Amino acid sequence: GNSPEYALLATVETRPDPAFAKGVLDGLAQDPPAIPARWFYDEAGSQLFDAITDLPEYYPTRTEIGILETAMPEIADAVGPGRAVVDYGAGSLAKTPLLLDGIEPALYVPVDISGVHLRASAEVLEKRFPGLPIEPVEADFTRPFDLPAEVGDHPRLGFFPGSTIGNLVPPSAVDLLRSFRRTLGTGALLLIGMDRVKDPARLVAAYDDAAGVTARFNRNLLERINRELGGTVPVEAFAHEARWNASLSRIEMHLVAQRDVRFEIDGRPFQMAEGASIHTENSHKYTPESSQLLLSAGGWTVRRAWTDPAGDFSLLLARA
Numbered sequence: 592g593n594s595p596e597y598a599l600l601a602t603v604e605t606r607p608d609p610a611f612a613k614g615v616l617d618g619l620a621q622d623p624p625a626i627p628a629r630w631f632y633d634e635a636g637s638q639l640f641d642a643i644t645d646l647p648e649y650y651p652t653r654t655e656i657g658i659l660e661t662a663m664p665e666i667a668d669a670v671g672p673g674r675a676v677v678d679y680g681a682g683s684l685a686k687t688p689l690l691l692d693g694i695e696p697a698l699y700v701p702v703d704i705s706g707v708h709l710r711a712s713a714e715v716l717e718k719r720f721p722g723l724p725i726e727p728v729e730a731d732f733t734r735p736f737d738l739p740a741e742v743g744d745h746p747r748l749g750f751f752p753g754s755t756i757g758n759l760v761p762p763s764a765v766d767l768l769r770s771f772r773r774t775l776g777t778g779a780l781l782l783i784g785m786d787r788v789k790d791p792a793r794l795v796a797a798y799d800d801a802a803g804v805t806a807r808f809n810r811n812l813l814e815r816i817n818r819e820l821g822g823t824v825p826v827e828a829f830a831h832e833a834r835w836n837a838s839l840s841r842i843e844m845h846l847v848a849q850r851d852v853r854f855e856i857d858g859r860p861f862q863m864a865e866g867a868s869i870h871t872e873n874s875h876k877y878t879p880e881s882s883q884l885l886l887s888a889g890g891w892t893v894r895r896a897w898t899d900p901a902g903d904f905s906l907l908l909a910r911a
């Protein structure tokens with residue numbers, strides 16, 4: 592633990608991200624205040640998210656894995672062998688091996704904004720799939736990027752599991768789908784997970800679990816602000832809240848001030864009245880119709896859709 596390399600790595604990993612500071616300061620200046628959900632995922636936040644996926648109330652992860660297992664013969668049939676698989680997010684070590692085992696890919700291209708994360712997961716997959724060429728790309732996949740030359744003429748399959756698309760409001764989701772289309776090209780396929788509309792009580796429970804893990808995940812954003820941006824946010828004064836917004840078909844997570852609060856971030860003063868909230872996440876839920884509509888607005892035609900028996904979650908295969 593005391594080698595200079597280790598010290599350097601530790602420095603690199605704790606250096607504040609200027610985009611995080613901007614995201615927080617711009618977000619808190621909005622009315623009502625809202626901070627983009629992508630800033631949940633520092634080291635602590637990623638670990639809390641992993642814990643969320645094991646909660647009894649949080650059905651999406653295990654349901655999507657179940658669909659991947661059950662539908663894989665049909666997925667493999669629809670996709671065919673020899674594809675370059677472009678894995679957006681590249682974090683789901685429970686899901687990616689199911690896909691790579693099922694479809695006989697030609698090569699694997701994990702894409703992630705975090706080089707550290709990317710190398711760690713590529714290392715695991717290299718051992719698990721010896722002989723499969725892996726070409727990681729460190730990029731912000733919300734913008735088009737160049738695929739590695741090794742992709743060549745292989746037909747492409749984008750993989751975007753987890754209903755991560757649901758964290759984006761529709762205009763941003765459409766932009767992202769169009770950007771995938773730019774990167775992958777006409778004729779490419781996209782396998783995308785999308786969570787379904789269901790009983791609001793179940794949805795709220797999935798985002799406000801009895802053990803309080805999601806509450807810790809939400810409040811970790813404030814702790815991260817204090818850690819990385821020299822914030823003085825009184826974390827204990829904010830309550831976690833999950834609300835079903837029926838008209839916009841989404842779960843919203845909020846941090847609600849339990850009293851009048853004043854704090855500083857990066858030397859700037861902020862104040863919030865009791866009852867005011869910071870909106871920290873949207874998680875859109877889709878019907879069969881709205882998922883098709885969103886994909887088609889993004890330039891993708893749905894070819895197949897699979898769900899679990901209860902219809903809680905869906906996996907769609909679309910063509911550019």
Ligand code: AVJ
Nearest residue numbers: 643753754755758798805874
């Ligand atoms: C899996 C990242 C899309 O919206 O369900 C889980 C994240 N937030 N609990 C989701 C999340 C609160 C999540 N994503």
